[in-house]
Amino acid sequence: MVVEFGHFALILAMLVAAVQVVLPAAGASLKDARMMRVAEPAAVSQLLLIAIAFFALMYAYVTSDFSVANVAENSHSTKPLIYKMAGVWGNHEGSMLLWVLILAVFGAAVALFGNNLPPTLKARVLSVQAAIALAFLLFSLLTSNPFVRLVPAPSDGNGLNPILQDPALAFHPPFLYTGYVGFSIAYSFAIAALLEGRIDAAWARWVRPWTLAAWMFLTIGISMGSWWAYYELGWGGWWFWDPVENASFMPWLAGTALLHSALVMEKREALKVWTILLAILTFSLSLMGTFIVRSGVLTSVHSFAVDPTRGVFILAILIFFTGGGLALFALRAKDMQTGGLFQPISREGSLVLNNLLLVTAAATVLVGTLYPMALEGLTGQKISVGPPFFNMTFGPLMAPLLLALPIGPMLAWKRGDLPGVMQRLTLAALAAIIVMVAIFALDHRGPWLAPFGIAAGIYVMAGAIIEWSERIKFGKAGRSEVLRRAKNLPRSAYGTLLAHFGIGMLVIGIVSTSAYREEHILVMKPGQTLAVGGYDVTFTGVESGRGPNYTEDFADFDVKEDGESITRLKPSKRLYDAPPQPTTEAGIHASWRGDLYLVIGDAQTGGGYAVRAYFNPLVRFIWLGALIMFIGGGISLSDRRLRVGAPRRAHGRAPVAVPAE
Numbered sequence: 001m002v003v004e005f006g007h008f009a010l011i012l013a014m015l016v017a018a019v020q021v022v023l024p025a026a027g028a029s030l031k032d033a034r035m036m037r038v039a040e041p042a043a044v045s046q047l048l049l050i051a052i053a054f055f056a057l058m059y060a061y062v063t064s065d066f067s068v069a070n071v072a073e074n075s076h077s078t079k080p081l082i083y084k085m086a087g088v089w090g091n092h093e094g095s096m097l098l099w100v101l102i103l104a105v106f107g108a109a110v111a112l113f114g115n116n117l118p119p120t121l122k123a124r125v126l127s128v129q130a131a132i133a134l135a136f137l138l139f140s141l142l143t144s145n146p147f148v149r150l151v152p153a154p155s156d157g158n159g160l161n162p163i164l165q166d167p168a169l170a171f172h173p174p175f176l177y178t179g180y181v182g183f184s185i186a187y188s189f190a191i192a193a194l195l196e197g198r199i200d201a202a203w204a205r206w207v208r209p210w211t212l213a214a215w216m217f218l219t220i221g222i223s224m225g226s227w228w229a230y231y232e233l234g235w236g237g238w239w240f241w242d243p244v245e246n247a248s249f250m251p252w253l254a255g256t257a258l259l260h261s262a263l264v265m266e267k268r269e270a271l272k273v274w275t276i277l278l279a280i281l282t283f284s285l286s287l288m289g290t291f292i293v294r295s296g297v298l299t300s301v302h303s304f305a306v307d308p309t310r311g312v313f314i315l316a317i318l319i320f321f322t323g324g325g326l327a328l329f330a331l332r333a334k335d336m337q338t339g340g341l342f343q344p345i346s347r348e349g350s351l352v353l354n355n356l357l358l359v360t361a362a363a364t365v366l367v368g369t370l371y372p373m374a375l376e377g378l379t380g381q382k383i384s385v386g387p388p389f390f391n392m393t394f395g396p397l398m399a400p401l402l403l404a405l406p407i408g409p410m411l412a413w414k415r416g417d418l419p420g421v422m423q424r425l426t427l428a429a430l431a432a433i434i435v436m437v438a439i440f441a442l443d444h445r446g447p448w449l450a451p452f453g454i455a456a457g458i459y460v461m462a463g464a465i466i467e468w469s470e471r472i473k474f475g476k477a478g479r480s481e482v483l484r485r486a487k488n489l490p491r492s493a494y495g496t497l498l499a500h501f502g503i504g505m506l507v508i509g510i511v512s513t514s515a516y517r518e519e520h521i522l523v524m525k526p527g528q529t530l531a532v533g534g535y536d537v538t539f540t541g542v543e544s545g546r547g548p549n550y551t552e553d554f555a556d557f558d559v560k561e562d563g564e565s566i567t568r569l570k571p572s573k574r575l576y577d578a579p580p581q582p583t584t585e586a587g588i589h590a591s592w593r594g595d596l597y598l599v600i601g602d603a604q605t606g607g608g609y610a611v612r613a614y615f616n617p618l619v620r621f622i623w624l625g626a627l628i629m630f631i632g633g634g635i636s637l638s639d640r641r642l643r644v645g646a647p648r649r650a651h652g653r654a655p656v657a658v659p660a661e
Helices: 002-030 039-062 069-074 081-086 092-113 119-143 167-196 201-232 243-268 272-294 308-333 347-379 387-404 418-424 426-442 450-471 479-488 491-515 620-637
Strands: 518-524 529-532 535-546 550-561 564-569 572-576 582-585 587-591 594-603 609-617
Touching: 002 039, 002 092, 002 119, 039 069, 039 081, 039 092, 039 119, 069 092, 081 167, 092 119, 092 167, 119 167, 119 308, 167 201, 167 243, 167 272, 167 308, 201 243, 201 272, 201 620, 243 272, 243 347, 272 308, 272 347, 347 387, 387 450, 418 426, 426 450, 450 491, 491 609, 491 620, 518 529, 529 609, 535 594, 535 609, 550 587, 550 594, 564 587, 572 594
Parallel strands: none
Antiparallel strands: 518 609, 529 535, 535 550, 550 564, 550 572, 572 582, 587 594, 594 609
16 A cells, blocks of 8 residues: 555656646746745645655565565565665666655755745746656656556565665765756756846856755765775776766766856856856756666666666657757857956956866767767777776866866956966975975886876865965964954855865875776685785685675685784675675775775685785775865855855846846
């Protein structure tokens, strides 16, 4: 009965979404307040109904109701509770239900907290958001219904893919989807503004908090996926430029550009046309990622390869919202004024450079991701575009971005003093040069570009600290004045500091582990010792064990440093009960200078076991940097100036308008 109730709630949510699409939009056009007021209760009702459906499916998983096809295909009675719950979104049908739930959460948040929005704009935003939800609710009910029954019901289920039975994968999809779906609000605001005929600084103030929230969750979602791949897949790497990884990275790049572009629009009423276009393109890239993952055009360890019918449906959604948004933009763009003027050397100019580099980088990733698929579809020829292509094209675009990153926040609006800023960044440049020279002195065998990359990370981190110290007049004013300035500094300034500092840490981690990684692949017998990364690793043997729903063979390694035993690592090979699939569990010892990473392979006919040993220098900086970026975004979001609402307009300044419908 609970399952049927959930199914019925999902159907009702679809009907409510249809009403929310039509009545508020019609009311905004007719200036009918009663019709527009339908949007808010409809958005909240839609959220409640989808939440009922979602928790009904979760109830079926927790109680192991194998009469539900989705549960039978993706769960098992012996699976731990946390993985039963995570199994709800560990499959195509359930993950789409989570997708529409997050869509409804964002729509209801606008309805409840967007009280300062003009009524017509708010009605149109909620109408567009409901149109997106309606499309995906139809997709879920018509092609991906999670509540289909099995008659007769099997006695047990097939189980969840073992590599998805991991704590990180229990939280990674909700964070990632929140980021993906969060950009739908920016899209809805953009379409509503084009329909409304009002695009100004107030619009940028309204859209920035939602964009920042989506960017935060996408940042932490991508980093959690990278962390999971690092320790769960047993390959010792953190990023492979897999098409599914790229599908989440492209909207992150575009969303980062959108954040900075909206800042220029809010402060200077410039880049209006560009900001609206970015809002449309960022969500379009999210939809494209959905198509790539769920259309069946590729198979990946973390994609849903499904039947072509679903792929065609998602392609239709992608074409409708992307094509429709771009068509409306083309119709209205000619009537939008560009806004405030500025010199190339200014904060606005630095943010334009930021946008150009980020969007070009996103376009590079898009070409590298889609070209092999397009070529195979047109000619049947299969090619691989992997890390060499992306490293050669993406890296050169990031180098000037990193050099400009500390400069931009220190430039004045409209017209900046570049020589003065460079003088203030002398200490940051000096720190970077010292680190670079030290690396060359310690490791003079190459790779030769690595010290420059690490120096760039140091420069970005030091630049962020110097920019903050300049704002509080550290070293230039008395202690009480410095403390007063530090206390009164806006939270968004601290958020920017942390975000830029985190980028510097991430760069250092990426360059260090990519350039100086140590790798050994060999056969080891009990008693043998391997020297790796400054450690002496002794293989002592293999034992067997039993987990909640798997058996495993785990190796025992004694790890010594300077002759003293510091830890024992136990990498293992597991065989799950249902489905009977093997997985590899790495043994990892983390330290301040890097990770010792061990993987055990199969037993060899001549005795011994295949062993892969890696030392990844400073690899934790990657995820620590991403976490600091996430925290920085959260601090910025807590700034009262970023709460949804219109800023005070200067006297005598009229809104820039485009013709209404």
